[in-house]
Amino acid sequence: MGVQCITKKPKILLVPYPAQGHVNPMLKLGLALLTHGLQPIIVTPEFIHRRIVANVDLNDYQVRFMSIPDGFSGEEGPYDFFAIEKSMENIMPNHLETLLHELDEDDDGTVVCMVIDLLASWAIQVATRCGIPAAGFWPAMQATYRLITSIPEMIQADLISETGKFTNTCQPLLSTEDLPWLIGTQASRKARLKFWIRILDRLTSLRWLLLNSFPQEFVIHDDEYQDDDYIAPPHNNPIIFPVGPLTEPSLTTPKNPSFWKEDTNCLEWLDHQKPNSVIYISFGSWVSPIGDAKIKTLALTLQSLNRPFIWVLAKSWRHGLPNGYSDTVSKQGKLVLWAPQFQVLQHKAVGLYLTHCGWNSTMEAIQCRKRLLCYPMAGDQFVNCKYIVKVWKIGVKVKGLGQKDVEEAVKKVMKDEEMEERLRKIYHRTMGEETSSRVAGNLKAFVLGLDQLQQNSLH
Numbered sequence: 242m243g244v245q246c247i248t249k250k251p252k253i254l255l256v257p258y259p260a261q262g263h264v265n266p267m268l269k270l271g272l273a274l275l276t277h278g279l280q281p282i283i284v285t286p287e288f289i290h291r292r293i294v295a296n297v298d299l300n301d302y303q304v305r306f307m308s309i310p311d312g313f314s315g316e317e318g319p320y321d322f323f324a325i326e327k328s329m330e331n332i333m334p335n336h337l338e339t340l341l342h343e344l345d346e347d348d349d350g351t352v353v354c355m356v357i358d359l360l361a362s363w364a365i366q367v368a369t370r371c372g373i374p375a376a377g378f379w380p381a382m383q384a385t386y387r388l389i390t391s392i393p394e395m396i397q398a399d400l401i402s403e404t405g406k407f408t409n410t411c412q413p414l415l416s417t418e419d420l421p422w423l424i425g426t427q428a429s430r431k432a433r434l435k436f437w438i439r440i441l442d443r444l445t446s447l448r449w450l451l452l453n454s455f456p457q458e459f460v461i462h463d464d465e466y467q468d469d470d471y472i473a474p475p476h477n478n479p480i481i482f483p484v485g486p487l488t489e490p491s492l493t494t495p496k497n498p499s500f501w502k503e504d505t506n507c508l509e510w511l512d513h514q515k516p517n518s519v520i521y522i523s524f525g526s527w528v529s530p531i532g533d534a535k536i537k538t539l540a541l542t543l544q545s546l547n548r549p550f551i552w553v554l555a556k557s558w559r560h561g562l563p564n565g566y567s568d569t570v571s572k573q574g575k576l577v578l579w580a581p582q583f584q585v586l587q588h589k590a591v592g593l594y595l596t597h598c599g600w601n602s603t604m605e606a607i608q609c610r611k612r613l614l615c616y617p618m619a620g621d622q623f624v625n626c627k628y629i630v631k632v633w634k635i636g637v638k639v640k641g642l643g644q645k646d647v648e649e650a651v652k653k654v655m656k657d658e659e660m661e662e663r664l665r666k667i668y669h670r671t672m673g674e675e676t677s678s679r680v681a682g683n684l685k686a687f688v689l690g691l692d693q694l695q696q697n698s699l700h
């Protein structure tokens with residue numbers, strides 16, 4: 242019995258926020274933790290679990306996926322931000338606690354830690370109640386993390402109002418429109434600010450924070466990099482470990498656990514296109530439809546550009562399309578409901594990516610060395626866009642979706658002969674060997690810390 246206990250791997254529960262851009266990096270984190278002798282288990286609400294199971298074979302993953310009830314009916318959704326928040330705060334905690342007890346007592350290794358997406362901060366309280374050490378997970382840029390963690394000071398210093406707008410300009414790089422919490426109506430902005438402040442309160446009880454980014458995001462040239470100018474956490478807790486970007490090459494993941502069925506036909510179609518000719522358009526998984534008028538404008542713009550394109554457009558986004566659009570453009574472009582994005586970006590026919598600047602998409606574009614046309618819409622996307630355009634200079638922001646604006650941006654981005662080299666540099670900085678070994682070292686330090694904590698609690 243004793244020997245059996247020793248061979249059982251300690252369990253580590255990973256709790257992502259229920260969105261594609263959060264589950265994907267959490268899986269990669271889980272796979273990385275596997276190699277450190279842990280047994281990672283990803284816990285999602287049932288509505289997400291159902292989508293994953295419908296689209297991928299869970300046996301392909303060495304990481305376990307488990308679900309907890311979310312209080313939603315069995316239908317597909319859509320569930321908006323506040324409906325999900327309500328479920329996270331009121332329904333999921335008790336179910337997670339029950340699951341934790343079951344997992345702890347099932348004779349297959351105890352739960353030694355929880356890694357909790359900061360946007361799912363409800364689970365921090367569950368960890369505290371159950372006496373399980375918790376690490377936070379920040380799925381995006383450190384710059385956005387810093388911005389969010391400075392909300393209380395900004396409020397205190399009267400730099401932002403109660404709806405989260407700048408009272409005067411205090412960040413040289415950002416304007417009010419770029420602030421990640423300014424989404425929707427006045428009431429929803431206030432509610433989102435409250436959501437973030439609650440996260441900050443809970444954050445203080447975390448021991449560690451795993452950051453899906455890299456140190457010194459503002460540096461592009463290697464010679465400007467200073468190793469000692471590392472992240473200085475504002476408080477002692479949590480200790481920050483940059484473990485990102487959690488992307489494809491360093492880890493052999495089968496594929497992302499897609500919530501929707503990937504249309505792989507577009508890969509064959511790409512094989513018939515000229516190198517660097519195709520524009521790939523995708524606005525990620527999380528932003529709400531941008532309205533019929535904008536969709537119609539973009540549809541006509543794409544047609545007028547006379548370039549081949551692949552456009553990821555969910556059903557709920559398609560109402561504004563001109564009648565018969567898909568057939569009209571069939572020789573020029575492909576509309577897909579969901580793409581195998583990483584494979585599309587890897588393809589040599591793809592030359593440009595019109596993106597919403599989600600963090601995962603941004604990193605995937607860098608990994609595949611693709612130039613970016615940026616159209617940020619919500620949350621951290623404005624900050625990411627600033628870095629893409631102003632700091633790393635690997636893309637251009639499109640002012641609007643009309644023909645003139647997009648044409649201008651395409652010209653600018655294609656004309657920039659140094660962009661290729663800058664893409665190479667930022668790729669090297671974020672995903673090169675040195676970064677990979679730093680990430681491995683940081684993960685090791687985190688696991689060692691965890692181990693030490695275990696040892697101390699046994700004595």
Ligand SMILES: O=c1ccn([C@@H]2O[C@H](COP(=O)(O)OP(=O)(O)O[C@H]3O[C@H](CO)[C@@H](O)[C@H](O)[C@H]3O)[C@@H](O)[C@H]2O)c(=O)[nH]1
Nearest residue numbers: 261262380381525526527553579580582599600601602622
């Ligand atoms: O057709 C598609 C479109 C997307 N993806 C994948 O879906 C993920 C999308 O992630 P991301 O680019 O981060 O966008 P969102 O899903 O919209 O992510 C949310 O979460 C991110 C991490 O916090 C934030 O940076 C974004 O702003 C926020 O919208 C990526 O891995 C893509 O490869 C596909 O596989 N197929």
